[in-house]
Amino acid sequence: MKSVAALLALMVAAFLVASVSSDAGRSACKDESEVGQTYPHHFDAAKFWLCEELGTAAREVDCPSGLAYMHLLKECIPWASYIWKKPEMPPTVA
Template sequence: MKLQFALCFVILAASMANAYDGDGQPGCKTQEELDIGVFRDNWDPSSYWKCETMDEPATKVRCPTESGFMDSLKDCVNWEEWQWEKPVAPPSEVDA
């Protein structure tokens, strides 16, 4: 039993160590980011980041009332349609 608990703990710790925990704001430093245009705000599902100008940090945009941003659709959807998705790091990030 102790071995199973220890193994579960190690697996959980490893998965958490690999999890991206940033807010998702891209630095808009690549053409890819400008082409994609919008990125999930990992800390606020009712908003997203928008890249408009190279080398300028993305701006935060709020979804309409009663909706959340779905990264897989790159669009705001009604909360009834919204589903949690695993956060991913943008291609570049804002310099600290």
């Protein structure tokens, strides 16, 4: 019985890992309104996504050392001033 429960737990964990994309929050840049816009990186606050060209997925950008990306301000700010907010998805997702 323990082996069945362990197998079930392993399957659930594998499903959850597979369903989380490493590109979560990455814009696909398929809408003109996205070009030139930045979007928060869902897994690393010291990074953000930059949509540079229509039809080309956004590029991952690192904030300078010691800074975090604040989507409400659309800029990298000192960690001491950073406030986490639930990230939203861009209009189109890569």
